[in-house]
Amino acid sequence: MAATAAAADLPRVVLMVLFSFTCTSPFTISSSSPSSASVTSPLLFRFSKSLVASPYVDMRYHNGPVITPSIRVYIIWYGRWKTSQQSIIRDFLRSIASPAPSPSVSAWWSTMQLYTDMTGSHISRSLVISGERNDLYSHGKVLTRMSTQDVIKASLQPQNGSLSVDTRGGVYLVLTGEDVAQEDFCSAACGFHYFTYSSIVGYTLPYAWVGNSVTQCRETCAYPFAVPFYMAESVRPLQPPNGDIGVDGMISVIGHELAEMSSNPLINAWFAGSDPEAPTEAADLCEGIYGPGAGGGFTGTVLQDKLGSSFNVNGVGGRRFLIQWLWDPIKKRCYGPNAPP
Numbered sequence: 001m002a003a004t005a006a007a008a009d010l011p012r013v014v015l016m017v018l019f020s021f022t023c024t025s026p027f028t029i030s031s032s033s034p035s036s037a038s039v040t041s042p043l044l045f046r047f048s049k050s051l052v053a054s055p056y057v058d059m060r061y062h063n064g065p066v067i068t069p070s071i072r073v074y075i076i077w078y079g080r081w082k083t084s085q086q087s088i089i090r091d092f093l094r095s096i097a098s099p100a101p102s103p104s105v106s107a108w109w110s111t112m113q114l115y116t117d118m119t120g121s122h123i124s125r126s127l128v129i130s131g132e133r134n135d136l137y138s139h140g141k142v143l144t145r146m147s148t149q150d151v152i153k154a155s156l157q158p159q160n161g162s163l164s165v166d167t168r169g170g171v172y173l174v175l176t177g178e179d180v181a182q183e184d185f186c187s188a189a190c191g192f193h194y195f196t197y198s199s200i201v202g203y204t205l206p207y208a209w210v211g212n213s214v215t216q217c218r219e220t221c222a223y224p225f226a227v228p229f230y231m232a233e234s235v236r237p238l239q240p241p242n243g244d245i246g247v248d249g250m251i252s253v254i255g256h257e258l259a260e261m262s263s264n265p266l267i268n269a270w271f272a273g274s275d276p277e278a279p280t281e282a283a284d285l286c287e288g289i290y291g292p293g294a295g296g297g298f299t300g301t302v303l304q305d306k307l308g309s310s311f312n313v314n315g316v317g318g319r320r321f322l323i324q325w326l327w328d329p330i331k332k333r334c335y336g337p338n339a340p341p
Contacts, residue, residue, distance in 0.1 A: 057272055057285060059329055061118075064268030067206070068121040069169035071262060072130035076155050076163075079137060079177025085212075085247045088319070089175065092251050095315030096127040096258075103337035105315045108255075111326045111335055112282070115263045115270055123262045130170070131163045137180075144183040145192070146200070148174055148209050153201040165203055171261050172196075172207040173254070178215045178246055186217035191253040193261045206265035208257035214246025222249025224299065224310075241311040241320040248322065255323045256283040270329075285327040286334035294325075294334075302338065312338045 073093055077086065095105035112123050133155045139147050152172050155161040164170070176182060184192075193208035213221035219228040225240045225248055240248030260281040263270040271279035290312050291300030302312045302322065311320035313336075325336035 057327070057332065059270065059272045059282070059285070059327060059332075060274075061116075061270055062268050062274075062276070063118055064264070064266050066115055066117045066121075066123050066269050067169060067171070067262045067265055068117060068124055070126040070128065071124050071258075072128055072166055072170045073258075074131040074133075074155075074163045074166065074170060074172045075129065076133050076135055076151060076172065076174045077177075078135045078143075078151060078174055079141070079180040081134075081175075081177055085244060088242045088244060088247050089250070089254065090129060091316055091319045092254065092321055093127065093129055095313075095319065095321075097125060098316045100314040100316060103313050105313045105321065105323070107337035108313050108323060108326070109259075110337075111328050112259050112262055114329050115282070117269070124169070127258075130166065133162050141179060142181045143176065143209075145194075145209075148182070149196050149200045149207075152196055152205065152207055156201070156203075158202065165205070167203060167205065170205060171258070171265070172205055173257075174207065174209045175250070175254075176209065176211040178212040180211065181216070182209060182211050185211050186213065186220055190221035191250075191257050193257045195266055204266070206261045208254075208261055210250050210253045210257060212246040212250060214244075214249075218245055218249065221253065222246055225249055238310040238322075239308050241305070241309040241322060243309075251321050252323045256287070259283045259326055282327045282329075283324065286325040289325045289334050289336075290322060291325075291336065291338050292340055312336065 075089075092105065096109045098106060100106065106125075109125065109127075113125050115123050135151060135155065138154055139151050143151070151174055153159055155163045155172075156165050157163065158165065163172070190213065191208060191210035193206065196203060196205045196207055198204055211221070218226035222245050224238045225245045227235045227237045242248050260283050263282050264279065267276050267279060271281045272285065273280060288294070288299060291302045294300030302310050304310050305320065309320070311322050313321050313323055315321055325334040325339075327333070328335040
């Protein structure tokens with residue numbers, strides 16, 4: 001909603017341009033590859049993102065579990081993190097189940113509450129941070145998808161770690177600092193989610209990885225807070241709402257992965273199509289859409305505060321965030337709390 005000129009401290013509407021990234025080799029999800037928030041080709045962007053009800057998107061339930069109990073998040077801070085950075089991410093997570101001025105993070109999450117399991121139970125509206133662990137490079141500064149599971153294993157209490165083994169409602173977030181490399185980071189994915197293998201970890205646990213891209217590929221994974229050098233003359237990067245390009249860029253990816261972990265934790269619940277080896281999930285369909293008018297290269301209209309920072313949702317403690325919309329299974333289109341009534 002646009003603010004009046006007299007209310008300088010209220011948000012005003014700003015239109016953003018989305019750059020659609022092209023991979024040199026398209027990323028394909030296989031049975032051994034976690035589902036990812038990936039970079040997207042312009043052609044796929046044009047036909048997969050929808051702001052109007054679409055009969056062509058076959059979002060279906062495949063009879064697997066969704067997370068209906070209270071969602072309990074266990075964070076592994078891998079590498080070096082500033083206290084200020086951790087606070088931004090914690091506040092985003094806490095905002096999912098907390099009231100805030102409209103448009104709010106909790107209203108954004110309400111779209112995920114429309115997804116149900118075979119009993120008709122809805123995805124939980126409750127989310128709490130149940131544990132945190134700092135890990136200062138226990139597995140080095142270069143991780144693979146398999147070694148990420150080793151990081152989770154080492155963090156659990158049966159391995160003398162500090163985090164509980166939570167097989168009902170627990171999700172594990174491996175967040176890597178700016179100097180940690182990850183397999184496929186930047187070239188194919190900004191984050192991914194899957195479940196741990198019992199042969200490695202000893203338990204089947206939904207987990208996600210998201211990395212801080214600020215020194216490795218901010219123009220890819222923190223866009224639109226950074227832009228590629230060849231776009232610099234025509235596209236101006238937006239100011240991040242919390243003053244941290246890398247972490248503000250992570251927020252939307254974390255939201256993306258949380259939405260998909262809750263609705264498809266074992267890759268057998270909600271996704272478009274019938275092939276679990278290449279699922280298109282609730283957040284994939286709306287990647288790059290942040291407000292009304294998005295599509296064809298535009299992220300849509302978003303809000304701007306009096307300091308010029310861009311956002312589309314409010315959180316706890318006066319926090320603001322810019323997060324992508326999600327696929328609404330009832331409206332059958334991408335939707336967010338800053339959509340027109």
